[in-house]
Amino acid sequence: MNTVYLVCVVVLTAAAVLTLARVTMGPTMLDRSVALDVLISIVICGLAVEAAWNQHLFTLPTLLVLALLGFTGSVSVARYIRGFDDIEDEEDGA
Amino acid sequence: MTTFFDVVAAICMITGSLLALVAAIGQVRMPDLLSRTHPATKPQVLGLGLVLLGVALRLREPEAFGLLALVIIFQLVTSPVASHMIGRAAVRTDNRGEERLVVDELSEDRPQGRADEGDVPDQR
Numbered sequence: 001m002n003t004v005y006l007v008c009v010v011v012l013t014a015a016a017v018l019t020l021a022r023v024t025m026g027p028t029m030l031d032r033s034v035a036l037d038v039l040i041s042i043v044i045c046g047l048a049v050e051a052a053w054n055q056h057l058f059t060l061p062t063l064l065v066l067a068l069l070g071f072t073g074s075v076s077v078a079r080y081i082r083g084f085d086d087i088e089d090e091e092d093g094a
Numbered sequence: 095m096t097t098f099f100d101v102v103a104a105i106c107m108i109t110g111s112l113l114a115l116v117a118a119i120g121q122v123r124m125p126d127l128l129s130r131t132h133p134a135t136k137p138q139v140l141g142l143g144l145v146l147l148g149v150a151l152r153l154r155e156p157e158a159f160g161l162l163a164l165v166i167i168f169q170l171v172t173s174p175v176a177s178h179m180i181g182r183a184a185v186r187t188d189n190r191g192e193e194r195l196v197v198d199e200l201s202e203d204r205p206q207g208r209a210d211e212g213d214v215p216d217q218r
Contacts, residue, residue, distance in 0.1 A: 004104040008145075011111040015137070018118035028127070030184055034134045035121050037176060041137040042114050044165070045145040049107060051158075052149040060161040063146075067165050071172035078179035081187060 005053045012049070016042045033077040040070035099151050106148030113141030126191030127184045131177050138173040142166065 019042060022035040044066050047059045113136050120133025146162040184190055185200060192198065 001100060001104065004108060008107050008111040011108075011115050015111070015115040015118035018115075018122050022118075022121040022130075028187075028189055030180055030187070030189060031127050031130065034127065034130055034180060037173075038114075038117055038121055038134050038137055041142050041169075042118070044142060045110060045114055045137065048145055048149040048162070049111075052103070052107070052152040055153065057153070057155060057158055057161075060158060063165045064161060064168070067168045067172070071168070071176055074176045075179050078176070078183040081183050 002053075005049060008049045009046070012042055012046045016046075029077060029081055033074045037070050037074045040066055040073075099154070103148040103151035106144045106151065110137075110141040110144030110146075110148065113137055113144065117141065126189075126194060128181060128190055129194075131180060135173055135177060138169055142169055 016039060019035050019039045023032050023039065026032055044063050047063055047066075051057065051059050117133045117136040120136070121130055124130040124133060143166050146166055150159050150162045190198075192201075
């Protein structure tokens with residue numbers, strides 16, 4: 001069973017690193033918001049796998065909070081975004 | 095019986111983690127925002143569901159089942175809403191990757207210039 005957890009942790013870590021690459025690349029705030037949503041899902045998966053690994057229930061309420069926070073975060077970013085916010089493109093005169 | 099549940103839990107957790115990896119690869123490889131919202135929903139719905147099902151089968155406690163079911167239900171309810179809001183904001187800020195679209199009926203229905211209008215989304 002330990003190997004299963006290890007495989008899960010390695011795969012989830014690779015996924016989180018790739019998603020972080022998209023968060024840093026952007027190029028707009030909406031791209032980052034989508035990628036951060038994915039990152040929160042990956043963090044939820046990781047915390048759940050950790051709870052199964054150590055056989056405890058302490059982190060499970062955190063999963064609920066994270067699920068709702070990811071939703072409110074992306075919705076508020078999408079709601080209050082104004083215009084085109086790619087700084088590099090604006091410098092080019094677009 | 096215990097080992098059977100453990101095997102099912104292991105398969106669920108590994109499949110869910112692989113779906114999260116697929117979504118992350120999609121985040122890096124997909125060309126524009128609207129196509130990136132498509133892989134974004136994979137860990138949110140199916141991947142998370144599989145991982146949490148596997149964890150619930152492994153923990154085998156009533157409280158764990160309740161909380162994890164709540165998490166899955168919230169994700170199922172909220173992720174379409176979030177995707178819709180992001181797609182709407184993407185169209186309004188002219189960030190939809192026009193050159194790759196095959197059909198764009200929304201722009202045909204919005205006759206006034208898109209580039210000028212997209213600066214300040216009106217609060218409809």
